[in-house]
Amino acid sequence: MTTVSRVACTLCALVICSCPLWGQVQPVPIPGGDVIQPFGLFNQFFPGVGSIYDGMDAEPHGITNFRGVTAMGYTLGLATDNSGKTYQVITDIRVYQGDYVGAQSTFPAGGSTSAKAHGTFVEI
Amino acid sequence: MQVPDDAVKITEDALTISLKNVSVVDQFQFPGGAGNNLGTAGVPATVSFDITYSKVGSPRHIRPTSSDPLSPLNWSGKMWMATNSGTFSLAYNDGSISVQGNFSSTGNFGEIGTERNGSFLQEDDELDKPDTEAVPLVQNQNSSTVATQNETSKLEENAPKLKGRIPVKALVHEP
Numbered sequence: 001m002t003t004v005s006r007v008a009c010t011l012c013a014l015v016i017c018s019c020p021l022w023g024q025v026q027p028v029p030i031p032g033g034d035v036i037q038p039f040g041l042f043n044q045f046f047p048g049v050g051s052i053y054d055g056m057d058a059e060p061h062g063i064t065n066f067r068g069v070t071a072m073g074y075t076l077g078l079a080t081d082n083s084g085k086t087y088q089v090i091t092d093i094r095v096y097q098g099d100y101v102g103a104q105s106t107f108p109a110g111g112s113t114s115a116k117a118h119g120t121f122v123e124i
Numbered sequence: 125m126q127v128p129d130d131a132v133k134i135t136e137d138a139l140t141i142s143l144k145n146v147s148v149v150d151q152f153q154f155p156g157g158a159g160n161n162l163g164t165a166g167v168p169a170t171v172s173f174d175i176t177y178s179k180v181g182s183p184r185h186i187r188p189t190s191s192d193p194l195s196p197l198n199w200s201g202k203m204w205m206a207t208n209s210g211t212f213s214l215a216y217n218d219g220s221i222s223v224q225g226n227f228s229s230t231g232n233f234g235e236i237g238t239e240r241n242g243s244f245l246q247e248d249d250e251l252d253k254p255d256t257e258a259v260p261l262v263q264n265q266n267s268s269t270v271a272t273q274n275e276t277s278k279l280e281e282n283a284p285k286l287k288g289r290i291p292v293k294a295l296v297h298e299p
Contacts (some may be wrong), residue, residue: 027126030241034195045196048233057186058196058219060203065242070201071139071177073234075207077227089225093175093210095141097132101243120129121139124148124171 025102025117027063044093044123047072061096062123067096067113092122138178139236145170150216168217175210175234188245201239208234 029043034054035096044059060072072094079087097120104115125146133140149166183202190197209228215221 006179014281028242032196032198047196047235053197053233056233057184057189058200059241060223060239065244067240067244069134069139069236071208071234071236071241072205073177073206074232075208075210075234076230076232077225077228078214079214079223079225081221081223082286087223087225089212089227091227093173093208095132095175095177097129097134097138099244107146120132122125122127122128122131122146123166 025100025104025115025119026112027100027119027121028065029062030059032059033062048074050074051055061094061121063096063100063102063121065101066096066098067100068096070094070096070098092123096121129163138176140174140176142174145171146172169214170217173210173211173212173215175208177202177206177208177234179236180207181205183237186239198245199239199241200245201237203235203239204238205224206234206236 011019016113023117030045031043032045033041043109044062045060047054047056047058047060048054049056058071060070072092074090075093076088077091079089081087099116099118101114101116105111106113125148127141127143127146131141131143133142148169148171150169151166181204183204186199186201186203188198188200192198207229208224210226211226212222213222215223
């Protein structure tokens with residue numbers, strides 16, 4: 001494959017990947033988060049009390065420029081699969097609904113500008 | 125992931141979410157996924173769940189105690205501790221496994237409330253600032269905003285005082 005062909009394929013892939021985003025306001029991740037080795041910065045905090053948490057008043061969800069209702073919690077439970085095997089389940093599920101200022105594709109290549117929107121988000 | 129607004133029901137004391145057959149990827153390690161997270165790609169699956177978060181006790185008011193945009197303490201809100209419980213089911217798209225179960229908070233941390241962060245933090249702090257409160261956070265404040273506020277302050281200083289109708293009682297010293 002020539003260099004021109006590679007560039008063309010790359011551009012096509014970028015355009016195709018961008019299509020579903022047109023007309024939508026994409027939420028912007030919080031700039032901070034936990035640094036988890038060896039992965040690096042993970043744009044999420046872990047509210048809670050104890051050495052493995054970020055404190056009771058740590059930011060409870062993962063997007064910035066947000067105003068609304070939020071709920072989160074860590075849980076324990078049990079699950080059973082279709083062969084009868086039992087598993088212990090540990091979850092961290094966060095829900096938030098409200099107004100947010102996110103990124104909207106404005107420029108020809110997808111360059112963004114700010115836009116206000118309303119949405120409901122779940123982190124599973 | 126973004127979900128329809130009607131998947132969530134919010135009442136005075138609780139929030140309930142109900143989702144059916146949401147497409148997810150079962151990732152075997154945390155953080156998972158492709159790209160920068162470097163984890164395994166995972167297995168495509170669908171998940172359904174119902175969860176109810178319920179308020180417990182009195183709220184705590186959270187004020188931003190840091191103006192560092194990377195800090196976990198750069199937000200404000202009114203939060204209650206919360207219990208939660210729910211049921212879920214999950215099935216791999218290839219049909220190789222399906223699981224169902226239930227869970228509850230059982231003493232683990234959970235919370236529910238209203239919050240704001242980022243650009244809404246400064247905007248709303250100006251609106252609900254009590255008269256006696258200190259100067260609010262200056263996050264995201266650019267020089268033109270500061271200049272406008274300074275000009276407004278100067279105008280207020282130069283404005284005529286006690287103009288218009290004044291309750292006479294306020295000017296009379298009672299013996």
